[in-house]
Amino acid sequence: MDRIQRIAIVGGIHGNEWTGAYLVQKFAQYPDLICRSSFAALTLLGNPAALAANRRYIDKDLNRCFRLEDLQNPALTGYEEDRAREIYRILGPGGKTPVDLLIDLHSTTANMGLTLILGQDHPLMLHLAAALSARHPLVRVYRSIDSGREYDSLRSLCPLSLAIEVGPVPQGVLIAEIFQATEALIHTLLDALDHYNQGHWPPGDRLLTCYQYLGAIDYPRNSQGAIQAMIHPQLQSRDYQPLHPGSPLFLTFEGEAILYQGEATVYPIFINEAAYYEQGVALYLTEKQTLQIPGEGNCQRSI
């Protein structure tokens, strides 16, 4: 396979998600921590102005600014639109220091544990996800394929990419336990990448449990757009747990339960993420899947 020569670790694409922003600043201060023999690593603080303001963004969500036609559109001149172009010129294809693999660090108020978000089924990324799942009990793998996010997010810049989404952690807060768990996960990831880079592939096929995006559900709202209900207490914090037809989804302010009307059992994630209220998302629904990752022979062909 082609060796991964340079990777990027990005944090603070959202300025109020401090876990990634502070981890990236730590790695920038101590570059030996992310150095491995077989590849170079660079760090990038995504949205410094939003971090200083302790806001998700200044003008527009930076992680929606990487669509190619937007990057090439000179009429888009908001802070994040400019910043997306800067980032593209640094680590994008044809940029100053293009990278082969990109890790984007995020945090969420939802109980997402240590979630790996994969936008493609590249065998290397699936193998990395399997290696991390085997070593960290809180790791979950969310396949965001067909969610639309694979065309406008930072990770769309690089064919080998993943986002790490950790929680629950409030915006503008550091939780040491989550900071340390995320750092440990990154070290495991870098070690695994180094290992694979040196030609060590698992001999046979492996199985990977993952959760495939199905769709989003918004809060019940009135005609003015004001929410009329909250996540039901029986659903709160139960990310990646099965939600059966007829189970409680929301609780109105008057105390009435609103039930899930779907016909199949699904697996909600990003339940009650703070930043998604304004995006009209109370939770995502996913399908639990088991993927078969090809072993050594197939991988050598497909990478």
Place this chain on the structure above:
Amino acid sequence: MDRIQRIAIVGGIHGNEWTGAYLVQKFAQYPDLICRSSFAALTLLGNPAALAANRRYIDKDLNRCFRLEDLQNPALTGYEEDRAREIYRILGPGGKTPVDLLIDLHSTTANMGLTLILGQDHPLMLHLAAALSARHPLVRVYRSIDSGREYDSLRSLCPLSLAIEVGPVPQGVLIAEIFQATEALIHTLLDALDHYNQGHWPPGDRLLTCYQYLGAIDYPRNSQGAIQAMIHPQLQSRDYQPLHPGSPLFLTFEGEAILYQGEATVYPIFINEAAYYEQGVALYLTEKQTLQIPGEGNCQRSI
């Protein structure tokens, strides 16, 4: 005693503390919920512009704008300074509908349970706090006397006042269980007030456990003001638990513990509250106290 004739329930003084903001909007929609036979109740949404922007404040923390000389200073014309004057003209002394008792609803990212904040030792407020403590196991009483907050906060407008501070809940998020617990607490409070209003005082003295403000501790910072450490995992979420000399307080980004250097056991609160990073506060220290609340005879004299 003098009967309490009119009370105010205020929420959303901070625009990203949704529990109180949505509860007050519910009470405004269903005024019968907070109606009792012996007193009138009004509701007030503290900072509508900040709520719409989902920020703590627009120009300045509204709950620091109620100092009398600031209210009278025409040079102060920020959004919150104007809004403080409007609120003063509604429910302050000499206002349109002055109130005898004020309840101010807040939420926090710290594990504060259902905290009652008392700024004075008025026997009626202590009795109410004791009644609520007896009925809700998560209730804690924080005496903020001498914290400085009794001169600039909304509750300084009214000699009988308390803030209710609930958590942990992220900013810009509703947690149904906390919403319902806060609403239940308010109903207990209104019922107890109605009861006392009708002359039913506890016959004898009562004891009340409370936590008296001692001081604040900031995060370790470098010369540029950047934080260098996080709340230690062994302290995180342990609000109202004893902190002994030599126990871990912070964890640096390099993984070193910083220990509590004080000489006495104290009780930290507001541990890792998101809004306090910018105020230079990692936690407050309190002393655990047992107060004796005077019974019927003394109360009748002192109210």
